[in-house]
Amino acid sequence: MPHRRPPPSRSVAVGTNPERTRSHNRRVVLETVRQHGLLGRSDIAALTRLTAQAVSNIVAELVEEGFLMEQGRRRTARGQPPMELAVNPDGGMTAGMEIATDHITTVLVDLRGQVREQRRVPLGDVMMEAVWRLAATELAQARAAAGLPKRLLGCGVVMPGPFEVEGMNSVGSSPLPGGAGQDAELRLTEALGTPVTIENDATAAAVGEHLHGLGRNLRHFCQIYFGTGLGLGVIVAGQPYRGAFGNAGEIGHIPVVRDGLACACGQRGCLERYASIHALTETLRAAGIANAGPDAIKRLHAQGHPALLRWIAVAAGLLAPVVAMLENLFDPETVILGGGMPDDVIDALIAAMAPLPISVANRPGRAIARVQRGATGRLTAALGAAALPLLDTMTPKLDRVAVFQDDCTAPAA
Numbered sequence: 096m097p098h099r100r101p102p103p104s105r106s107v108a109v110g111t112n113p114e115r116t117r118s119h120n121r122r123v124v125l126e127t128v129r130q131h132g133l134l135g136r137s138d139i140a141a142l143t144r145l146t147a148q149a150v151s152n153i154v155a156e157l158v159e160e161g162f163l164m165e166q167g168r169r170r171t172a173r174g175q176p177p178m179e180l181a182v183n184p185d186g187g188m189t190a191g192m193e194i195a196t197d198h199i200t201t202v203l204v205d206l207r208g209q210v211r212e213q214r215r216v217p218l219g220d221v222m223m224e225a226v227w228r229l230a231a232t233e234l235a236q237a238r239a240a241a242g243l244p245k246r247l248l249g250c251g252v253v254m255p256g257p258f259e260v261e262g263m264n265s266v267g268s269s270p271l272p273g274g275a276g277q278d279a280e281l282r283l284t285e286a287l288g289t290p291v292t293i294e295n296d297a298t299a300a301a302v303g304e305h306l307h308g309l310g311r312n313l314r315h316f317c318q319i320y321f322g323t324g325l326g327l328g329v330i331v332a333g334q335p336y337r338g339a340f341g342n343a344g345e346i347g348h349i350p351v352v353r354d355g356l357a358c359a360c361g362q363r364g365c366l367e368r369y370a371s372i373h374a375l376t377e378t379l380r381a382a383g384i385a386n387a388g389p390d391a392i393k394r395l396h397a398q399g400h401p402a403l404l405r406w407i408a409v410a411a412g413l414l415a416p417v418v419a420m421l422e423n424l425f426d427p428e429t430v431i432l433g434g435g436m437p438d439d440v441i442d443a444l445i446a447a448m449a450p451l452p453i454s455v456a457n458r459p460g461r462a463i464a465r466v467q468r469g470a471t472g473r474l475t476a477a478l479g480a481a482a483l484p485l486l487d488t489m490t491p492k493l494d495r496v497a498v499f500q501d502d503c504t505a506p507a508a
């Protein structure tokens with residue numbers, strides 16, 4: 096639900112007043128309205144520190160283009176009540192696609208983050224040409240559903256990382272050959288007929304959490320993500336931190352157990368050999384439970400199955416120092432645990448991590464917990480993917496202001 100309370104001032108993106116940075120300011124205005132749900136023009140001016148005139152111009156433009164809508168007047172005791180603005184859910188959609196080794200999930204999300212359509216098909220042929228063709232068909236089918244906004248702002252595609260690293264594969268998967276890099280992005284853009292951004296699952300999930308979930312009012316957080324392996328998404332100042340080659344946050348292959356279990360990456364004792372869905376499935380298989388999916392895992396947890404409880408204790412024991420390390424490295428507002436694991440199991444992992452090692456996050460009067468479960472659930476990767484083009488359209492890139500100085504164009508229609 097939309098909400099009104101401004102986040103603490105340090106987490107507000109601020110506009111710049113000379114109109115030369117107009118595109119940046121458009122994003123600041125859109126992002127501010129998105130965060131707060133409903134705002135009048137003077138609220139926007141106060142929050143973004145833009146002049147009333149600048150806000151008025153930008154709002155007029157965004158309303159005309161269909162990104163914002165007027166939602167009626169607020170009730171006030173006296174005077175002309177202000178007209179409130181909200182993001183227009185029908186102003187456009189973004190698509191999110193998770194291309195895993197055995198299936199493709201597609202979601203269409205409107206500008207308020209509501210999922211308007213979702214599809215899932217098995218993926219038989221992993222040759223890239225066939226994958227691109229199936230992806231294009233899936234997107235077309237999803238868009239053909241009734242009552243959807245026509246404007247598609249872009250498609251985010253999530254594939255398991257790491258990208259273009261020799262000899263480093265995630266456990267439980269073979270990466271799709273030729274599935275990443277600029278070339279793949281270009282060819283997929285051609286195949287889908289809309290701008291495509293490819294991202295690894297953990298980073299996309301963190302963006303999804305930032306736009307639609309727990310991270311909505313946070314500008315600095317880390318998200319440990321149970322995906323194909325174990326990943327980390329880092330949001331710094333409202334933007335994903337990707338690293339120089341898009342591989343930042345590959346925490347699954349940090350060795351945590353000396354002479355531990357052999358990993359597909361060639362090392363021993365990697366974190367994701369113990370703390371991942373694959374590791375849990377393996378533990379359960381050794382206990383005689385084959386092919387346990389999320390529902391079976393949820394049931395086993397409810398029954399207090401000893402193999403599952405043992406796994407939780409081991410994984411939490413290894414994750415707790417990692418949480419403290421992330422806090423010391425990034426000084427985040429919180430660390431989120433999320434991904435394709437049942438909520439109850441994530442809660443149990445968090446509980447089993449206590450007491451967390453001491454880190455810079457030990458502060459008197461902390462307002463939020465050091466570790467929390469993500470809010471976006473099992474669709475996280477695809478939702479995160481759909482959030483990527485939205486992030487490009489709506490949120491200010493504070494480090495790229497100069498680049499946008501002369502760019503007054505509207506987001507791609």
Ligand SMILES: [Zn+2]
Nearest residue numbers: 348358360365
């Ligand atoms: Zn490894």
